[in-house]
Amino acid sequence: MNPDKVDRAKLERLTDLPNIGPAIAADLRLMGINRPNDLAGQSPLELYHMLSTIKGKRQDPCLLDVLISITRFMEGEEPRPWWIYTEERKRMLKP
Numbered sequence: 001m002n003p004d005k006v007d008r009a010k011l012e013r014l015t016d017l018p019n020i021g022p023a024i025a026a027d028l029r030l031m032g033i034n035r036p037n038d039l040a041g042q043s044p045l046e047l048y049h050m051l052s053t054i055k056g057k058r059q060d061p062c063l064l065d066v067l068i069s070i071t072r073f074m075e076g077e078e079p080r081p082w083w084i085y086t087e088e089r090k091r092m093l094k095p
Contacts, residue, residue, distance in 0.1 A: 003069075003079035011036040017070045018079035024066060030054050036074060044068040045092055064089045 003018035010016060014025035017036055031050050033039060044067035052059050068085040 003081055006073075006079040008079075018073055019066045019069050019082040024063070027051055027063075036070075039071055039074045042071055044071045047071075061089060061093060062086070064092065 001015055001018060001020060006016070006018045012035075014020050014028050014033070014036060015022065017039075020028070028034075031047060031054065033042070033047075044064060047067050048059060048064045051063070062082065065082040065085040068088060069080055069082045072085075073079050
């Protein structure tokens with residue numbers, strides 16, 4: 001969902017989260033995340049690596065931006081576009 005349209009009071013489905021559409025919602029379900037509250041306490045980097053393992057290949061690094069955005073949102077941050085987290089992701093994945 002577009003971050004500008006997110007309503008924290010109406011978080012029922014994964015697609016109610018900022019930056020989450022049907023494809024990423026399906027990826028989250030592959031990892032056992034079925035509801036927004038399932039993200040509580042999750043590490044975006046660990047989720048990224050878990051999905052890479054499940055799918056058998058490294059995922060697009062921008063997915064980590066999205067995972068950062070939704071875990072932060074569930075920790076109480078305002079909904080933000082995923083690309084706001086690109087620089088942080090680059091630091092996280094720096095060799």
